[in-house]
Amino acid sequence: MSDERPFRGSGGSLRAQIYEDIRDRIHRGAFGASDRLVDVEIAGNLGVSRMPVREALLQLTHEGYLVGTTRGFMLPTLTPTDVANIFEVRRCLEPRAAAHAARTLDAAGMERLAEALKDAEEAVETADAELLFQANVRFRRSWLEAVDNDRLASAIARFADHVQVVRLGTLTHQPTQAIVLAGMRKLYDAFTSRDSMAAFDHMTTFIQHAEERFVTLTRALETASDEGRRSQGQSQ
Amino acid sequence: MSDERPFRGSGGSLRAQIYEDIRDRIHRGAFGASDRLVDVEIAGNLGVSRMPVREALLQLTHEGYLVGTTRGFMLPTLTPTDVANIFEVRRCLEPRAAAHAARTLDAAGMERLAEALKDAEEAVETADAELLFQANVRFRRSWLEAVDNDRLASAIARFADHVQVVRLGTLTHQPTQAIVLAGMRKLYDAFTSRDSMAAFDHMTTFIQHAEERFVTLTRALETASDEGRRSQGQSQ
C-alpha cells in the first residue's frame, strides 16, 4: 500500500512486469466477462503512470488476450466459432511440437512432467478441478519448454492460453477429468519412451477430445441459459 | 514537408496508420540490415509525437518484424535456424489454410488470383524479380483473404512476412523463378477446381521448395561472404 517502490516485479521493464502480471491474472480468472480494465486505475493500484500499463494492455490486446473498446479493455467473449478456429490452429501445431519434445526433453523436463501428471492424478481422485487445471497448464508448459522451435512454442502457448480461460469450466465435470488425465498419461508415456510418432498421434487425439468436451459442455450451458433468457429477447 | 496535417494515412488511430506504414516499408525493403529505426526521428518525419510511433514500433517488435535494442530498433538478422523454424510453422499451417481457401474462394478472389498469376508469368518471362515478388505476395494475400479462420490467416501472414523480407533475394535466380511459377500454377488449378486435397498437397510442396531454394541460395551466399570475412574472425 504505502510501498515506495512502484512495483515488486523482478523483470526488466515495468511494461514487461505489468504485462506478465495482468496476463497471469487473466489466467487465474481474476477478471469477469463484464469487468473493464482501465489503465489509469491499474496504474494507480501499482503506483506507476499510465504509460507502461497502457503499453501492456495494448500488447495483450494485439495478442488476443483482451479486446480494446472506446471505454476500457475487456475480456474477449469467445464465440463457438472463435473456439473452433483456435482449436483448428492448435490441431495443426501441437502434434508436431509434441513430436519435437519427445526427442528433446531432458531429465529435468521429464521430472516436471511427472510431477504435473502426479498432481493431475491426485486432482482427479479428489475431484479438484482447480488443481487439475493447474497441473494441465504445468504439463503443457513443461513439454513446450523442450520444443527447440521458439516461434512454434510461443504460438502454441498463445493459442492455448486463449481457450485456457474457459477451460476451467469444462474441468469441473468428472467425465472430462478422466478423459484429460488419460490423455496426459498417454502423452507422458510417449514422451518418456521418446516416441515422436506416438506423441504426435496422442497429442492429436488429446486436442480433439479437448475441443469435443468444450463444445459439448458449452452447448449444454448455452441451452440452459437460453431458457432463463427467453423473456429478455436478444442476449447482450 | 510543410504539411499541416500530421499524417496522410486513412486508418483509425495514428498508431495503426504508422504501424502499417512502417510494416509496408519493411516489406518493400526500405530499411537495410544496419539501419536503426528511432522513434523520435520517424516522429519528426511524420510530424507527430513519439508515442504513436513508439507504440507502433513496439507492436512490430512483439510480432517479430523488428528487434529492440538499447539504441533504436533494427531489422532482425534471421539465422538459418530462424528461417527453418519459420518454415516449419508454415508447413504446419498453410496447407490446411489452402484447403480452406479452395472451398471458400469466391469469384472475385479467383479473379485476383488469376491476375497475380498472370503477372507472375510475365515476370518470369522478363526475368523481373521485383514483379514476381509482388505477384507472389498478392497471390498469397488473395487466397488468404478467403480463409474463414481469421487467427489461422493472420498467423500465416505474419510468418510469411518474416521470411518475405529475404525472399526477394532468392527470386533473382532464374531456376527459382520457374519453380515458384510452377507451384503457383498448380495451386491456382487446385483453387479453381475447388480441390481441397490438391490445394493441401501443392501448398505443402510449394513451401518445401521455397525453403529448399532459400537454404541453397543462402548457403551459397554465406560461403562466398565467408571468404571475404576470413581475416576478420567472428562475424558481428
Next chain:
DNA sequence: ACGGCAACAACTGTATACTGATTTGCGGAG
C-alpha cells in the same frame, strides 16, 4: 411513464517533459 436530447464524465489517444542507462568518441597515459 417513455422517448429523445443535451450536458457531463470517463475513457483512450496523443503530445511533451524528464530520467536513467548505454554506447560512442575523444583525450591522455603507457
Next chain:
DNA sequence: CTCCGCAAATCAGTATACAGTTGTTGCCGT
C-alpha cells in the same frame, strides 16, 4: 600506436499533461 577511462550524446523508458470521443446520466418534452 594502442589501450584505458572519462565525458557527452543518444535513445528507450516513464511520467505528466492535454485533447478528442463516446457512453452515460439526468432532464425535459410529449
